[in-house]
Amino acid sequence: MKRYTGACIALAIVGSLLWFGFGFRQPHHPQAPIPKELIAGPEGDHARCSAPSTSRPHLGVVVARPQQLTLPLFIRAAGERPSIIEYYEGFLTPLDLRRAALIYNSGAFPVVQWDPHVSLGAVASGRYDGYLRRTARAVAAFRCPLVLSLGHEMNGSWYSWGFTHTTPAVFIAAWRHVHDVFARAGARNVIWAWTVIRQAAGESPIRAWWPGARYVNWVGIDGYYRRPRSTFREFRGTLRIVRGLRKPVFFAETAVSPRLQEPRQIANLFAGATRNHVFAVIWFNLNAKERWELQEAPPSAVNAFRQAVSRYGRQG
Helix, strand or coil, rough: CCCCCHHHHHHHHHHHHHHHCCCCCCCCCCCCCCCCHCCCCCCCCCCCCCCCCCCEEEEEECCCCCCCHHHHHHHHCCCCCEEEEEEEECCCCCCCHHHHHHHHHHHHHHEEEEEEECCHHHHCCCCCCCCHHHHHHHHHCCCCEEEEEEECCCCCCCCCCCCCCCCHHHHHHHHHHHHHHHHHHHCEEEEEEEEEEECCCCCCCCCHHHCHHHHHCCEECCCEECCCCCEEEEEEEEHHHHHHEEEECEEEEEEEECCCCEEEEEHHHHHHEEEEEEEEEEEECCEECECCCHHCCCCHHHHHHHHHHHHHHCCC
């Protein structure tokens, strides 16, 4: 891991002030420029400005804000620094590229789950093109690679962009339109990640939502061990489907419920990811509905996690 340079330290301090609210605030106007010192570019003093290789395994994490407090807790429990950090953004607000820059300066790579809480038909028709163009220009100015996952878990029923609220045809039209607006704005540093929920009974067929190979770079899968008998077998059907799309596959959200046989199932999760060449496992380290945070898990689960991560990718 490279040492922080003066610029990186300054960025971390500014980021801390932004998140703690001491004198700096995230601009709410979509046209507000990003200060030059917060733009992570290949010519800057950042720890790294490149996309992670999909040919080797990566540990990722979703952590709450402020990252400076929550990330060290995860690292201490996991025994390893994650190389991917994921966070969530809403549509019609500026993407928090300051956070992406701070993630780069921590030595990790940013993945953004971009939630379109608007009519996807309106997106496809161009109603929000002003917002999209401003966002695309900001991302282009950022210059470093950035993963955008638009409308994750669309084959599930719970989100406003999911199958009970919109159709696959409308979702695909909106996805392609957003992609094309970004391409015309020169934001070719975007890695487009199409993220589905693990296929289960009662959910929409995954392939129906596929925008096409030219519009997607990575395929993400969300899925959790929620039952005492949950094993990696529950992912096999989904993996068979997405392997046919011929794109690198990663787990965009996963974790093991603290109510289960955690050590055994944590080992099973990472071993399955290794055998099936899943290039990244992003642990959902937030307490939402269940207490998924690794640092709150019993010692047996923490030890199992450490051992599983140390073996991840070494065989399969």
